[in-house]
Amino acid sequence: MSSYSVEGIPEYGKDLINRFMRFFRPRSVAVIGASREPGRVGYAVIKNLVDGGYKGKIYPINPRAAEILGLKCYPDIREVPDPEVDSALISIPAAMVPDVIPSLAEKKVPVAVVVSSGFAETGNPELQEKLVRMARQYGVRIIGPNTYGIYSPWYNLSLSFTIPYEHKGGLAVVAQSGGVGMASFGFARWKKAGISINVGLGNMSDIDHADLLWYFYADEHTKAISFHMESIKDGKKFIETAKIVSKKKPIxxxxxxxxxxxxxAAKSHTAALTASDEVINAAFKKAxxxxxxxxxxxxxxxxxxxMLPPPKGENVFIITMAGGxxxxxxxxxxxxxLHLMEAPQDLVDEFKKFVPPFGAFGNPMDITGSCTPDMVQKGIKLALMHPKTDAIIIGHWHTVITPPMEFAKSVVEGVNEARANGMDKPVVVSMSGDIPETLQAIDYIETHAQVPAFFCQPERAVRVLGALYQWARYAGFLKK
Amino acid sequence: MSSYSVEGIPEYGKDLINRFMRFFRPRSVAVIGASREPGRVGYAVIKNLVDGGYKGKIYPINPRAAEILGLKCYPDIREVPDPEVDSALISIPAAMVPDVIPSLAEKKVPVAVVVSSGFAETGNPELQEKLVRMARQYGVRIIGPNTYGIYSPWYNLSLSFTIPYEHKGGLAVVAQSGGVGMASFGFARWKKAGISINVGLGNMSDIDHADLLWYFYADEHTKAISFHMESIKDGKKFIETAKIVSKKKPIxxxxxxxxxxxxxAAKSHTAALTASDEVINAAFKKAxxxxxxxxxxxxxxxxxxxMLPPPKGENVFIITMAGGxxxxxxxxxxxxxLHLMEAPQDLVDEFKKFVPPFGAFGNPMDITGSCTPDMVQKGIKLALMHPKTDAIIIGHWHTVITPPMEFAKSVVEGVNEARANGMDKPVVVSMSGDIPETLQAIDYIETHAQVPAFFCQPERAVRVLGALYQWARYAGFLKK
Incomplete structure (x- = not known):
């Protein structure tokens, strides 16, 4: 935990970080309501823990089973040999959930994720209030209830009944809806996006977005945070926390x-209290x-x-193979x-040495569809190595001379060589061309250069750079 | 040409329709500058014509070749046996292009596409002006110069040096940039979008968006029109034409x-004159x-x-499997x-018969993640068959009970049964779940029900319905 400064973190934030450091990186996990029956949630959770490659101890809790998937079963978490259990998932009938909280406290469980449904979402807010009351009383924090669970890929921890996640990476995702959570898995797999943590907040009876922010702040794997949010339980708490966290990591x-x-619709979905959108907008801006x-x-x-390094200044430069x-x-x-800088004269002169005269020598620098892969690579290096540029946008279109994969290799080599020379500036790529080769080229660029690349979405490529700048300005990364 | 009313069409519009009816559906095609050498544009065009399955006569024109790809070559288009040639592509050095125009006129070529570059885009506007002057004088219309060409999939006509296009369909695409044109091919293949016509306008020296609108108006294959536009040569002409055409087909x-x-950037790209964006916005709205x-x-x-039928009224109804x-x-x-109608009580009552009580019975109708494929299908039929609904939005998320392909089959059966019962209302689908199964399900829905479906893009699904309503309101399809 040396990677974060504790200065400015309130006591409850420090407590949360300590809890989550155990919960998301557990030495042991208990599954209250583990089941031997395939098709049951309590079975799927155990199977996902095993299939996900979790290395710690797994304690299935079920008074009517001796063994589940080869793992010894315990009738009660209190029977588990360890004095402490780091993580717990609860999947038992809703009415019984509050009553197991004391047993979790006995084993010093810091956080429990409750996947059981049958609380506020089915018209039973009293039961949910009872759960929260018990949790407060016994010092256990609750994620859920009514959630798909959580993933902690760096620790091979799939604490969920849905499919285990495979790509480790830097994005923390939090969804306040099962459908959105499922979307985040599908989208991340589709784009091979690396995930640091995925949390389904479910009914958000206790742990909320703001609470998780403290862990993301401290977590060395998390580089950026994506929140799906339907309601803000405590606006002041969220904004005060976000203010601190977003100085370090983009939210x-x-x-x-x-x-x-x-x-x-949100009110009928989660009985959420929502603030006016103008208020939220202003608060977000401030944070x-x-x-x-x-x-x-x-x-x-x-x-x-x-994926992207923060820019150091406002000078954005565009290289494109197609004027349009x-x-x-x-x-x-x-x-x-974004600020499209004036193209520096010495850079223009360098481009004029190899780009055909019908190119456009400004910003954008239109190196034309007649350029070869070598020319593309040369242009990228020139742009990245120039002391005045701070970020580069590259536009490609599929030509016979520079087909997608040739372009991709030029980008990867150009970017990596510039980086090796100390020029680690943000780069985004827009590609348009035939499939499957353009999709393969995008995958190659993202995998080998950690450069976000987009298929037929020039506006999205620029949007992500715009978001990076919005954050860099707030966090104070830009030179004055 | 009985499919369009000639009322309200100006003489030059009728002339254009007649020209394009020959050009896009030619009995014969001449390629001026055909080549025997693979890698040359003049070779690629012939090869694409042959590979694309074009059924008419192909006349390669090259004074120094006897045969290209087994086709007899002619030294000059005037030597071709036919008294008339319907289509021509020109791929010879720029300086020679104006001089071949008289020979095209002699064979009554209505429109020629000039792929040669070396005109205004390379700093030679005089040559382009000369080309236009000759074309006017001899009564030949010009697409280009400096374009990738055109596709007319319904007539297996690939008049271009890029790859031939395979999916026949209802979307006419026009790009004023090679890079955007290439994007349109890639995107359309990726989404298996059916194309009626694809035109690259290149430098747009003569034929422009407005001219093409007349053909799209008359073309029975074209159901919708997508224009990439950098400049409007004649604003008044475009708006007056669009006003008429968009009463029939969305632009x-x-x-x-x-x-x-x-x-x-546009000015340096095409030397285009651009109008203020406010003026353009107002004009577009009017048209x-x-x-x-x-x-x-x-x-x-x-x-x-x-793909979508026009709606008959403003009542939009949402069915979702996930509240979020x-x-x-x-x-x-x-x-x-969009107008989210109040859920009719009789419809609510029907849903209450099979949806679990913790669903939300309004609009959106949240049938919950616990619903089976049969319940999904029942819900779709109920919603589509209800006399008060005019359009349906369906939201899916991947559950064990209703995995993506089961959902897809339910949608296809539900929609097709409702259609068979005379309820052909617009339907759009948003899906989120794991890959590849969700992507396969989307493909299944689009192919078997002609219903647009989107992966992790709920906002895009609604956006396309919003665009449909914008058009339907303008064109007067909605009941008052």
Whole structure:
């Protein structure tokens, strides 16, 4: 825990960090309500723990079983040999959940995730209040109830009844809805986005977004945070926490229920209290929170911010192989408050040495569709190595001379060579061309250069750079 | 040509329709500058014509070849046996292009596409002016120069040096940039979007978006139109034409160069004159044009409008399997000026018969993650068959009970049964879940029900319905 400064962190934040350091990196896990029957949640959880490659101790708790998937079963968590258990998942009938809290406390369980449903979401808020009361009384914190669970990929921990997640990475995802959580798994697998933590908040009876922020602040794996948020339990707490955390790591938020229709639906969904959208907007701004308005944008901005280094200045430079895509990239740059620098004369002179005369020698630098992979690579290196540029946008289109994979290799080599020379500036790529080769090239670029690349989405490529700048300005990374 | 009313069409519009009816559906095609050498544009064009399965006569024109790919070569188009040639592509050095125009006129070529570059885009506007002058004088219309060409999939006509296109369908795509054109091919293949016509306007020296609108108006294959537009040569002409055409078919426009940065880049790209964005916005509104702000949105909205029937009224109804996705769908509905009807009591009563009591019985109708494929299908049929609903949005998330393909089959059966009962209302689907099964399910729905479906993009699903309503309101399809 040496990776974070404790200065400015309130006591309850420190307590949360200590709890989550055990919960998300557990030496032992108890599953209250483990089952021998395939198809049951209590079975799927054990299976996911085993299949996910979790290395710690697994304690299935079930008074009517001796063994589940080869693991010794215990009738009660209090029978477990360890004096402390770091993580617990509860999957028993709702009415019984509050009553197991004292037994968790006895084993010093810091946080328990309750997947059971049958609380506020089914018209039983009293039972949920009882659960929270018991948890407070016994000093156990609760994620859920009515959630799909949590994933901690770096510790091979799938504490959930859905499929275990495989890509370790830098994005922390929090969903206040099962459907959105499932979307985050699918999207992340589709884009091979690396995840540091995935949490389903379910009914959010206790642990909320703000509480998790403290762990993400301290967690060395987490580089960026994507929040799906339907309600803010304690606005002041969230904003005060976000203010501190977003100085260190970008927080991206999709606030659902921001319109009249949406708010009405959110109320019937989680009985959530929602604040006026203007109030939320102003508060987010003050706290450096990056607001997005679409689910795929939440995931794309988050995964990109987890990949990109922060820029050091405002000078954005565009290289494009197609004039028309250059225009779209420019429009998006304006929409995202990016500063397209004037092309430095010495850089223009260098480009003029190898780009055909019908190119456009400004910003965007249109190196034309007639450029070879070598020319693309040369251009990228020139742009990245120039002392005045701070971030690079690259626009590609599929030509016979530079097909997608040739382009991808040029980008990877150019970016990595510049990095080896100390020029680690943010780069984003927009590609358009035939499939499957363009999709393969995008995968190659993202995997080998950690550069976010987008298929037929020039505006999205610029959007993620815009989000990075919004954060870098707030966090004070830009030179004055 | 009986499929369009000639009333209200100006003479030049009728002339264009007649020309394009020959050009896009040719009995014969001449390639001026055909080549025997693989790797040359003049070779690739012949090969694409042959590989694309074009059934008419192909006349390669090259004075120094006897045969290309087994086809007899002619030294000059005037030597071709036919008295008339319907289509021509020109791929010879730029300086020679104006001089072949008289020979095309002699064979009554209505439109020629000039792929040669070396005109205004390389600093030679005089040569381009000469080309246009000759074309006017001899009564030949020009697409290009400096374009990738055109595709007319329904007539197996690939008149281009890029890859032939395979999916026949209802979307006409026009790009004023090679990079954007290439994006349209890649995107359309990726989404298996059916194309009626694809045109690269290149330098747009003669034929422009407005001219093409007349053909799309008359073409029975074209259901919707997606325009990438950097400049409007004649604003009044475009708006007057769009006003008429968009009463019949939706026109979607991505106007590039709409910001200061973008406009500057557009000027260096095509030397285009651009109007102020406010003026363009107002004009588009008057003409029923649907404006979009991202390249993938241009293609998604276009391909969806080509699939969807127009709605008959404003009553939109949402069925969702996840409350959280329902909220996002509601926010998007508000953003897109959709009217979420009050759920009719008799419909609510029907849903209450099979949906668990913890569902939400309103609009959105949250049938919960515990619903089976049969329940999904029942819900879809109920919603579509209800006399008060006009359009349906369906939100899915991946559960063990209803995995993606089971959901997809339920949607297809539900929609097709309702259609068979005369209820052909627009339906859009948002899916989120694991890959590859969710992607396969989306493909299944789009292929078997012609219902646009989106992966982790609830906002995009609603956006395309919003665009459909914008058009339907303009075109007068909604009951008062």
């Amino acid at each position: 991206v938020v999709l606030k659902a229920g921001r319109t009249g229709y949406g708010e009405k 450096g929170v990056i607001r997005v308005y679409a689910l795929d944008e939440l995931f794309d901005v988050g995964r990109s911010l987890a 895509l250059g225009v779209l990239l420019c429009d998006a740059a304006a929409d995202n408050n | 979607v426009v991505l106007k590039a160069g709409r910001t200061g940065y973008g406009e500057k 029923g044009v649907i404006r979009v702000y991202a390249l993938d949105e241009l293609f998604d909205v276009g391909r969806s409008l080509a 996705l329902g909220v996002l769908l509601c926010d998007a509905a508000a953003d897109n000026n």
